[in-house]
Amino acid sequence: MKTEQANDSPLLQAIREQIEMQPGRAISFRDYMDLCLYHPSLGYYMNSNRKIGRAGDFYTSASVGSVLGDMLAAYLRSFAETRSGDICLTEWGGGDGTLARQMLDAIRSGSPALYARLRFISIEKSPVHRSLQSEALAPHMGACELPHSRGVARGRPLAQYACFVQRAAGRLSGVPDRKP
Missing domain, CATH: 3.40.50.150 (Vaccinia Virus protein VP39)
Structure with a gap:
C-alpha cells in the first residue's frame, strides 16, 4: 500500500521508498538520519546552502568565536x-x-x-x-x-x-x- 501524497517533498518520497523496500516496512533511525543528512542529492549536508552562522540554520561555538x-x-x-x-x-x-x-x-x-x-x-x-x-x-x-x-x-x-x-x-x- 502506497502512502505517498502529491505534496510530499522529494526527500520524504525517498524515505518512503526505502521503507517500502524493507521486509518489515521499517528502517533504523540511523538509516533515516543518513537519508535526511546525506542522501546524495537531497540530504541536508549535501547541498551548497550555507548551514552555519548568520546566513545559515544554526550557530556553533566556532562560528561565533x-x-x-x-x-x-x-x-x-x-x-x-x-x-x-x-x-x-x-x-x-x-x-x-x-x-x-x-x-x-x-x-x-x-x-x-x-x-x-x-x-x-x-x-x-x-x-x-x-x-x-x-x-x-x-x-x-x-x-x-x-x-x-x-x-x-x-x-x-x-x-x-x-x-x-x-x-x-x-x-x-x-x-x-x-x-x-
Missing part, C-alpha cells in the same frame, strides 16, 4: 607534554573546517614544536564540506590530511585513521593510533 578552538589547542598542548613522537588528531564530520582552523592556528602560534609533530585528519562525507574544509585549512595543509570518506584514504582503511580514547585511572587518556 575561537574560544573552543583555543581551549582544544590548550588541552592538546597539555596532552602532548607527556608524549613523544607524532600526535594524530582525527575529526569526523568537521563541517566547514572553522573549528579545526581555529585550533590549528592556536597551536601553530602558541606551540610551534607541537605543530611540527601534529597530524590532523578530517573525515567528512559531504563533498560540499570537504571543499569548504580545503579552503579553511589551506594554511595548514602540511599538517592536514583531508581524505575522502569512501572507506579508503591514501591506501589505508579509514578505521586506521581513528584515534582512540580509553578510560584509565578514572580519567580519559588518548591511545595512539595503530600504524599499518
